[in-house]
Amino acid sequence: MxxxxxxxxxxxxxxxxxxxxxxxxxxxxxxxxxxxxxxxxxxxxxxxKTAASSDKRWGLFIDTSKCSSGCDACVRGCNEEHGIDAGKDEHTRAQWIRKIDLTDNLTGAESSVPVMCQHCDSAPCVDVCPTGASFKRADGVVLVNKHTCIGCRYCMMACPYKARSFIHENLTDQKPSAPRGKGTVESCTLCVHRIDSDQNQQPACAVSCTDEAHSAIVFGDLNDPDSDISKKLKTVGGSQIRADLSLNTGVRYHGL
Amino acid sequence: MSLRLNLALLILPAALLLVMPGYADDNGPVIPPATYGDQCVADTDIMRKEHMSLLNHQRDETVIEGIRGEPFSLVSCVNCHAQNDNGGQPIRIDAKGQFCESCHTYAAVKIDCFTCHAALPEENAVIGSLQNNLPVASTYSNKQLLVMQSHKVAHKASHDYQRK
Known part of the structure; x- marks a missing residue:
């Protein structure tokens, strides 16, 4: 210059x-x-904007001693929240939560538990997805990106919890917060639309369970030692279904 | 030869007259006005051309990153633009003559959104979502601003080219 x-x-x-x-x-x-x-x-x-952050890991704690056999409040709450028609053909209808009744063959002890997507840390459905549609968010929520899902159902084969459903028929009257459609796989989203918009919101199943005065489902941040769910797990303990698979599930059961 | 030429001169304008009314009547699709609000989240010419780019960018942010409450959401489109029938009940936004359908039929572009997404507005959510959607510059993401900026540049370039 x-x-x-x-x-x-x-x-x-x-x-x-x-x-x-x-x-x-x-x-x-x-x-x-x-x-x-x-x-x-x-x-x-x-x-x-606030994006999902790996500082948090959302999870559920399910107290089987508080969950009663005949009650399906969580299932109904989930169906209502996501516009799932439970009256459809039982072979093809979507199930985000299934109530399972268990009997211990040795002792005869009976328990009833809701089983939904376990939001695994190392999720088999994410591993096998050929398009990347099955993915895990930064905060541990396992989701299907239905825009990229091709409906191959490989994830359904891979899931040890039988947590995913395929939509076989055209749907109508979907909820604005829960887009669902034919040809895609879907499963429990931990009600991301609720928990993203307000950190104090609970998933619909947990709310329904509390409304039924059972309070068997506790939702919270597993990474936060002061959260309700972490305290529960620390005091009473919780196990994973099929812990032998080492998937590090986000849903933990007490009393199984 | 001259007869043929005369004939051609007669037929050509006649043929043009036959074809012209189709163009003369074509003023584009009749798009119903928004039911709520008088300002969209971006200028009309940007929305007309770029709505899918803006929706797609935000879709990925919402689904994958969990970013919610952003201006370019399909739910907000439906909330403001869905019309009510005479009984005050909302009409599907992809129904015949409605906001999305009118233009998409004219442009012969199939809408694939509403096989999965709700085509009816949220219940009692119109005012709340409108307030969230007021176009404040800070609520736009870099990608969205980029799309809008590139549109403006492209629009200006084509405008300048036409003037030349």
């Missing part, structure tokens, strides 16, 4: 370099201003 000024202005060196310095100063000032604007924009943006 200095050389070009020298060449152009010949002997008038001091004034030329002064102009150049002034131009450079102005340029730098403008650059700084642009940077400040860009920075404030990014700041605003960060404040405006």
């Amino acid at each position: 200095t050389t070009s000024v020298n060449n152009n202005s010949g002997g008038d060196q001091p004034q030329g370099s002064g102009n150049a310095q002034l131009a450079r100063r102005r340029f730098l000032q403008k650059l700084g201003l642009m940077g400040a604007v860009a920075a404030s924009y990014t700041l605003l943006e960060v404040q405006a």
